[in-house]
Amino acid sequence: MSVRTLDAQREAIDKINVFPVADGDTGSNLLETMRAALEALLRAPVDQRSEAGAALGVLAKGALAGARGNSGVIVSQMLRGLAESLRAVDQAGAHDVAKAMVRAAELAAEAVAEPRAGTMLTVLTASAAGARRIRSGVLHEVAAAAARAASEALSLTPQQLDVLADAGVVDAGGRGVLLLLESLVTVVNERDEPVVPYSTSQPSPLAAREAGSTEFGYEVMYLLDSTTDDATAVLRDKLSNLGDCVSVVGDGDGLWTVHVHCNDIGAAIEAGVEAGRPYRIMVARFADAEGAPSRFGRARVVVIPARGSGIAALFRTEGALVLEIGADDEPDVWDLLNLITSTGASQVTVLPGDDGLMGIADEAAARAVAGGQDVVVIPCVSPVQALAALAVHDSARRAGDDVVSMAEAAAATRRGELVVASEDAITWIGPCRAGDLLGFADGEVMRIEHGPVEEATVLRGACAVVDRMLTAGGELVTALLGADAPDSLSDELEKHLRREFPAVEFVAYRGGQRDTVLMFGVE
Incomplete structure (x- = not known):
């Protein structure tokens, strides 16, 4: 099904290669790579074709041996990731397939020395x-969710690469990924024709020399064996010094595919001879072309992963791009990475706004940086700190100065919380019981209001916490009211501050968070 679909779409994909030069070979490369994979599977023993993991392993080896261009190498690693994840599974279910797709995306990204946003890696x-996000136990629903997400990402690629927007097309390699996923949906549903047309209405996508600088005039590819991991690492470094679009990837069983764009063909092949035994050497000359335009369509954005719809909506009104995370959902680094790369911005500032989101923010940023974006994570362990940072954001400033100002604002914001204790515990100010109201200032318990939690209890605890925090000074108090906060809390708290601290400004928002009754920020 994949080969038949790519064969039907090959010319359409080839015709829209516009980045960085119109080589017109992405569709052909994908088709030849998948044909090589299919031929390997057809030649394999029956026992290797009857089980999903083993069959995918054969496909991956065949694709690697017959890989054409960057897109072919990436597809071979995508198949390898699926094979590695499913090889040990007796009968693959929906959750197994979802995990396998994550592994496929990881290996595909590792195959490219300098990943680019707006390409097939972004779509994959x-x-x-x-x-992963669909969390369904039904296989065809997982496959359909993957295809839908790929289609949405593909439609955004012109926002990430100006050359695509100018030509009115999407990424050709990404289009190929979508075609493969559409084929998967068709097969899973046991149909002969596509079940749902996830493809965009644009005339099949983009790419061309698929990536890289027009400084280099030749594409060199070969297979390599009789080598070692250390030798291939040295080879990768040597090729990186010769050109770009370097990939040196293996099948896990001694066979490697080597790819580079360069000017010194002899040196690229000699480096392979020093590393092992190169064979099936292919060299292609790129057509002369204009220089490639910038890959980014905008200069700078702020991205915030946020828990709860109320807080997410608040950040959006302040101009941030928000990844909304459900109160009971586990944060996903892939979702945040996809948002960062899909912004099409050369510089991205991430404000986690939650101690539990710092880890995924750091990992997503590291992956995006590896792909060429300038991404900075500003430590924020509370939404009130993220709000303070966002309030001083100024896109007209130099990027470095803006990040410093935001970081200083977040660090200068002291935070407080009111939380209902979920169990009996011992705090440093005394014991508490489940159902008591705990007041925190900068992460430390400083107030216990014994339950049951009522309107008067919440107001008393809130006043105690904010009074303690203002003893160290402050000009602005920001409050985020949780889902369980009394309706009158904002007005009563404002009256208290006007009476006790008349010079302090007060602002309150309905955050709607369920894990805290109230959050404070003092600046």
Whole structure:
């Protein structure tokens, strides 16, 4: 099904290669790579074709041996990731497939020395996130979710690469990924024709020399064996010094595919001879072309992963791009990475706004940086700190100065919380019981209001916490009211501050968070 679909779409994909030059070979490369994979499977023993993991392993080896261009190498690693994840599974279910797609995206990204946003890697990453996000136990629903996510990501590629927007097309490699996923949906549903047309209405996508600088005039590819991991690492470094678009990837069983764009063909092949035994050497000359335009369509954005719809809506009104995370959902680094890369911005500032989101923010940023974006994570362990940072954001400033100002604002914001204790515990100010109201200032318990939690209890605790925090000074108090906060809390708290601290400004928002009754920020 995949080969038949790519064969039907090959010319359409080839015709829209516009980045960075119109080589017109992405569709052909994908088709030849998948044909090589299919031929390997057809030649394999019956026992290797009857089980999903083993069959995918054969497909991956065949694709690697017959890989054409960057897109072919990436597809071979995508198949390898699926094979590795499903090889040990007796009968693959929906959750197994979702995990396998994440592994496929990881290996595909590792295959490219300098990943680019707006290409097939972006689409593949989005499809993996879509498969994970659906959390369905039904295989065809997971496959359909992956295809839908890929289609959405593909439609955004012109926002990430100006050359695509100018030509009115999407990424050709990404289009190929979507076609493969559409084929998967068709097969899973046991149909001969596509079940749902996830493809965009644009005339099949983009790419061209698929990536890289026009400084280099030749594409060199070969297979390599009789080598070691250390030798291939040295080879990768040597090729990186010769050109770009370097990939040196293996099948896990001694066979490697080597790819580079360069000017010194002899040196690229000699480096392979020093590393092992190169064979099936292919060299292609790129047509002369204009220089490639910038890959980014905008200069700078602020991205915030946020728990709860109320807080997410608040950040959006302040101009941030928000990844909304449900109160009971586990944060997903792939979802945040997809948002960062899909912004099309050269510089991205991430404000986690939650101690539990710092880890995924750091990992997503590291992956995006590896893909060429400038991404900075500003430590924020509370939404009130993220709000303070966002309030001083100024896109007209130099990027470095803006990040410093935001970081200083977040660090200068002291935070407080009112939380209902979920169990009996011992705090440093005394014991508490489940159902008591705990007041925190900068992460430390400083007040216990014994339950049951009522309107008067909440107001008393809130006043005690904010009074303690203002003893160290402050000009502005920001309050985020949780879902369980009394309706009158904002007005009563404002009256208290006017009476006790008349010079302090007060602002309150309905955050709607369920894990805290109230959050404070003091600046």
